Amino acid sequence: MSTRTNTAVVGLGIGMAHVAGYLSSPDANLVAVADAWPERRERVGGTFDQGSMLNLRPLLDDELLSKRWEELEIRVYDDVTAVAEDPEIELVSLCTPDDTHESYGVMLLEAGKHLLLEKPVALSVAAAGRLTAAARANDRRISVGYEMRVNPAVLKIRELMGAGVVGEVRAFSLYQYRPPFRRDKWEKWIQAKKRSGGLLVEETCHWFDLARFLTGREIVQVHCVGSDRIHADFDYEDIAFVQGVFTDGSVFQIGHALTGFDYSLIVQVHGDRGAIWSGFKADPRSLLDGGQTGYMGIVSWGPVNAIQGEGSFVTFGDEAREGENIRDNVAHTVKSLRDGTPFVAEFDDGLRSLQIALAARHSLESGELVDLK
Numbered sequence: 001m002s003t004r005t006n007t008a009v010v011g012l013g014i015g016m017a018h019v020a021g022y023l024s025s026p027d028a029n030l031v032a033v034a035d036a037w038p039e040r041r042e043r044v045g046g047t048f049d050q051g052s053m054l055n056l057r058p059l060l061d062d063e064l065l066s067k068r069w070e071e072l073e074i075r076v077y078d079d080v081t082a083v084a085e086d087p088e089i090e091l092v093s094l095c096t097p098d099d100t101h102e103s104y105g106v107m108l109l110e111a112g113k114h115l116l117l118e119k120p121v122a123l124s125v126a127a128a129g130r131l132t133a134a135a136r137a138n139d140r141r142i143s144v145g146y147e148m149r150v151n152p153a154v155l156k157i158r159e160l161m162g163a164g165v166v167g168e169v170r171a172f173s174l175y176q177y178r179p180p181f182r183r184d185k186w187e188k189w190i191q192a193k194k195r196s197g198g199l200l201v202e203e204t205c206h207w208f209d210l211a212r213f214l215t216g217r218e219i220v221q222v223h224c225v226g227s228d229r230i231h232a233d234f235d236y237e238d239i240a241f242v243q244g245v246f247t248d249g250s251v252f253q254i255g256h257a258l259t260g261f262d263y264s265l266i267v268q269v270h271g272d273r274g275a276i277w278s279g280f281k282a283d284p285r286s287l288l289d290g291g292q293t294g295y296m297g298i299v300s301w302g303p304v305n306a307i308q309g310e311g312s313f314v315t316f317g318d319e320a321r322e323g324e325n326i327r328d329n330v331a332h333t334v335k336s337l338r339d340g341t342p343f344v345a346e347f348d349d350g351l352r353s354l355q356i357a358l359a360a361r362h363s364l365e366s367g368e369l370v371d372l373k
């Protein structure tokens, strides 16, 4: 390896947070980007006025956004194939639609590139197996885009759990309430279950991963109900309620709604000595609390049988934003690859959360309780 790892980003939607990660990492050299969308190839800030991109604005300053990629000495390709064929590139962030992860990922691994693969890792267990096989055959590594694992508020929850604040964990719950997925994606891929896997595979996979990450336990049984009667132009569930059991018999519940007018993510850990409550917003000023607070994330905790007001809290600012977390996971991936240390999320984490999501989807479709043991 050269002094810096030569990297590339394929897909410049959320991939722009990966660009920010490589540009800010002392270990990386961003040598190329690729996108099929001409506007995104033209300038760094190609589609930054688009709704999907607005929350990434704080990551890249206006001067940088106004530049052409070539001015930064970054090569621009119109297809992933050119990245695979570029011998200089060692690590690729693959940020293309979900249904392309398998074929593009296998192509890049076979061309000798390491991957930072956006979630979900694939749309089926068989497809994920082909990615594992290609990585193994070519001695390459795959890091997964589960950036909540570097979110400082999440790490605070983990630290409190590790310090015994809640005692033995008996239950975990998580509720995400948010507006629908943006309708400005490439070829509207996210609106088709065939291309995105539906809500459970496309996004609830994040929350299954968080449940595993925080509790350190495996989910072994799931049941899911949902409804698909609100967004007619998305051919899958608008809202899903999943509940189930971890290996040790402790329980979880996850509610995920694309039916909101604002964003909130609530995470609760219920232990035999205490509990943790945490809330995240998409913006410091939120309609959901009447604009009364200015933080991005809050973690509060208290003992079992608390009397009112007993407990503590800590708040988090921009460092708890999605874009910043993706940027930090990118930098961590480059460093881990160079040092030979574990990634924040390994491919097996991506596979496990995909299996849970597929089990939940099967439960939603069949009404069955699904065993994952």
Ligand SMILES: NC(=O)c1ccc[n+]([C@@H]2O[C@H](COP(=O)([O-])OP(=O)(O)OC[C@H]3O[C@@H](n4cnc5c(N)ncnc54)[C@H](O)[C@@H]3O)[C@@H](O)[C@H]2O)c1
Pocket: 010, 011, 012, 013, 014, 015, 034, 035, 036, 037, 040, 052, 078, 079, 080, 081, 094, 095, 096, 097, 098, 100, 118, 119, 120, 145, 146, 147, 184, 185, 186, 187, 202, 322, 326
């Ligand atoms: N980790 C996270 O929190 C997070 C957040 C958002 C999206 N994602 C994931 O990132 C991926 C991309 O999502 P998005 O929201 O940026 O979608 P998007 O539609 O905005 O961007 C996808 C891009 O891929 C490009 N593309 C498609 N085929 C290509 C090809 N053959 N060669 C080069 N470029 C090609 C498209 O032109 C498009 O610009 C998805 O897998 C999604 O699930 C992850």
